[in-house]
Amino acid sequence: MQTATLRPPAGEAPATVAPLAVALDDIAISFAIPGRPVFKAVAPTSLHVKEGEFVAIVGPTGCGKSTLLNATAGLLKPAGGRVTIFGEPLAGLNAKAGYLFQQDALMPWKTALDNVAIALEIGGVRRADALAQAQDWLRRVGLARFVDRYPHELSGGQRKRVGLAQVLVRGPKILLMDEPFGPLDAQTRQIMGTLLLNLWAQDRKAVLFVTHDLEEAIALSDRVVIMSAGPEARIIGDFPIDLARPRDTADIRLDPRFHELYREIWNQLKAEVVKTYGEDAP
Numbered sequence: 531m532q533t534a535t536l537r538p539p540a541g542e543a544p545a546t547v548a549p550l551a552v553a554l555d556d557i558a559i560s561f562a563i564p565g566r567p568v569f570k571a572v573a574p575t576s577l578h579v580k581e582g583e584f585v586a587i588v589g590p591t592g593c594g595k596s597t598l599l600n601a602t603a604g605l606l607k608p609a610g611g612r613v614t615i616f617g618e619p620l621a622g623l624n625a626k627a628g629y630l631f632q633q634d635a636l637m638p639w640k641t642a643l644d645n646v647a648i649a650l651e652i653g654g655v656r657r658a659d660a661l662a663q664a665q666d667w668l669r670r671v672g673l674a675r676f677v678d679r680y681p682h683e684l685s686g687g688q689r690k691r692v693g694l695a696q697v698l699v700r701g702p703k704i705l706l707m708d709e710p711f712g713p714l715d716a717q718t719r720q721i722m723g724t725l726l727l728n729l730w731a732q733d734r735k736a737v738l739f740v741t742h743d744l745e746e747a748i749a750l751s752d753r754v755v756i757m758s759a760g761p762e763a764r765i766i767g768d769f770p771i772d773l774a775r776p777r778d779t780a781d782i783r784l785d786p787r788f789h790e791l792y793r794e795i796w797n798q799l800k801a802e803v804v805k806t807y808g809e810d811a812p
């Protein structure tokens with residue numbers, strides 16, 4: 531594993547710098563479409579995420595946000611560039627990452643408890659241990675009283691909580707989230723955002739969070755990166771979010787600094803969104 535060392539001040543031992551959780555370097559991603567020229571979705575672009583850092587990716591629809599996440603998960607092999615995870619080149623699936631999608635991935639014939647436990651059992655954990663850990667995670671996401679419910683007996687927000695427990699129970703060091711709260715109403719999204727931040731504060735994972743919602747991105751993140759309109763999309767903006775933590779994702783939207791950040795980032799994002807919809811877009 532490669533680690534960097536910083537030159538220390540005279541008389542001090544060199545400090546070892548932890549490897550980045552995720553390093554995408556000059557990543558290019560293309561899709562072969564039968565009978566058509568190769569579609570170059572993502573142009574060579576780079577993104578670095580430190581251990582414990584929360585980074586949101588925003589950009590116009592179809593620009594390549596999910597594609598970048600899929601490359602980080604090892605579900606897609608880039609046509610060019612390097613994906614490095616905690617200092618090691620990624621080969622195959624990213625075993626250090628947990629992936630939460632917009633759509634529920636719950637099995638309708640299993641209870642909430644079994645849906646979470648199965649995530650461990652398929653990895654070889656004994657059923658009794660898996661159930662105990664699943665129970666604990668369902669409590670941590672606020673579902674202690676709902677462990678015996680089937681997915682159709684839960685609300686959309688509750689199903690999301692089960693999905694979160696299902697991913698977190700496996701202890702990933704990296705969390706990849708693709709519009710995870712997309713289908714939920716605005717209030718439930720904010721509640722889920724605050725829950726996510728509370729869990730993250732207890733055990734800071736590197737998070738890559740894709741969203742269309744710039745307010746959500748600012749409320750949650752340490753950094754918001756912007757992708758340009760595709761094809762050949764790339765990262766064109768990287769904004770540090772200097773809002774204090776802990777944050778309540780509803781209250782933080784009232785902070786004057788939140789509004790300044792929103793204006794600054796939207797100025798750049800708007801130009802890309804307009805490109806996607808054409809010059810006549812409202």
Ligand SMILES: Nc1ncnc2c1ncn2[C@@H]1O[C@H](COP(=O)(O)OP(=O)(O)OP(=O)(O)O)[C@@H](O)[C@H]1O
Nearest residue numbers: 561563569571590591592593594595596597598760
């Ligand atoms: N398997 C595929 N084959 C061909 N083209 C693809 C494939 N997957 C994605 N694309 C194209 O790559 C581009 C990026 O897609 P992607 O899903 O990453 O965008 P996105 O930014 O996540 O979009 P949205 O915000 O609408 O979810 C799009 O133009 C899409 O049509």
